[in-house]
Each structure stands twice: as C-alpha cells, then as structure tokens.
Amino acid sequence: MKPSPSVKRWASADPLSEPLPIGSVKSNMGHLETASGVAGLVKALHCIQHRVVPATIGVNIVNPNIKLADWNLDLVTSNRKLRKAGKLIIGVNSFGFGGANAHVILESPCLAQASVREPASAGSAAARRLGA
Incomplete structure (x- = not known):
C-alpha cells in the first residue's frame, strides 16, 4: 500500500509536527451508500463546532501495510479533543456508490468574522417574520 500524494506532503512537510488525526464515520454508522459523503460532512462539522x-x-488491529508512524498519521480510536482556539482544517473523503468519489476541505470560521446571532424575542420583527 502506498500513501496518496497528499499524505506524502503532510508526512514530509514538518517531521516535528503533530501527527494528522484520521478516522472513519463508517465504523460508527455502517455502510450508508449514497449518503456516506453526507455522514462524513456532518462528522466534520461536528468536529469544528465541538472541537x-x-x-x-x-x-x-491496524493493517500492517498502513504505516501510521512513517506517514505521520494518528488513528483516532477514542474521542480526541482538539485545540480550544485557532483555525481547524478538516478534510472529508467519500468513496461512494458506483465509484463516485468526492473530497471537501472545511475550515473553522475566524472568530472575528463569525457573527453570533441572538435568538429573536417573541415580539421582535424577526420573530414575527418567522411566525414565532
């Protein structure tokens, strides 16, 4: 088994950096066929929101052909807290039904740019528009 070019770049970029945590949603939910990409996206959004x-x-047992240490990868086998602050970047791969493959990269919002919306009070114009 050979690592993908992106894994090679990650592993060689900075040998002192922390290993890249990797995991799968399939083991938690089973085969989802055409919805597998959506499950991975939801998991990635959960990771960003809850860190x-x-x-x-x-x-x-990890397949011995997967060289986790050599490729600077870390298989997440228990819930793993991420750093409390700073940018998070998460990639989602989906090798789906009928050979349809997709990849998406998500980045956590910058706190300075993220707008926090307060819930509308019952008498506000926004609440009336929403039918509250």
Whole structure:
C-alpha cells in the first residue's frame, strides 16, 4: 500500500509536527451508500463546532501495510479533543456508490468574522417574520 500524494506532503512537510488525526464515520454508522459523503460532512462539522474528533470504533488491529508512524498519521480510536482556539482544517473523503468519489476541505470560521446571532424575542420583527 502506498500513501496518496497528499499524505506524502503532510508526512514530509514538518517531521516535528503533530501527527494528522484520521478516522472513519463508517465504523460508527455502517455502510450508508449514497449518503456516506453526507455522514462524513456532518462528522466534520461536528468536529469544528465541538472541537472534538469522535472515535473510530471497532479497530482492534491496524493493517500492517498502513504505516501510521512513517506517514505521520494518528488513528483516532477514542474521542480526541482538539485545540480550544485557532483555525481547524478538516478534510472529508467519500468513496461512494458506483465509484463516485468526492473530497471537501472545511475550515473553522475566524472568530472575528463569525457573527453570533441572538435568538429573536417573541415580539421582535424577526420573530414575527418567522411566525414565532
């Protein structure tokens, strides 16, 4: 088994950097066929919002052809807290039904740019528009 070019770049970029945490949503939910990409996207959004990576369950033995240490990868087998502040970048791969493959990269919003909206009070114009 050979690593993809992106894994090679990650592993060689900075040998002192922390390993890249990797995991799968399939072990938690099973085969979702055409919805597999959506499940991965939801997991990635959860990671960004809560700054925790859910465990990939059911991993007892790692395939010896997957060189986690050599490729600077870390298989997340228990819930993993991410740093409390700063930018997070998460990639989602989906190898889907019928050979349809997709990849998306998500980045956490910059706190200075993120707008926090307060819930509309019952008598406000926004609440009336929403039918509250």
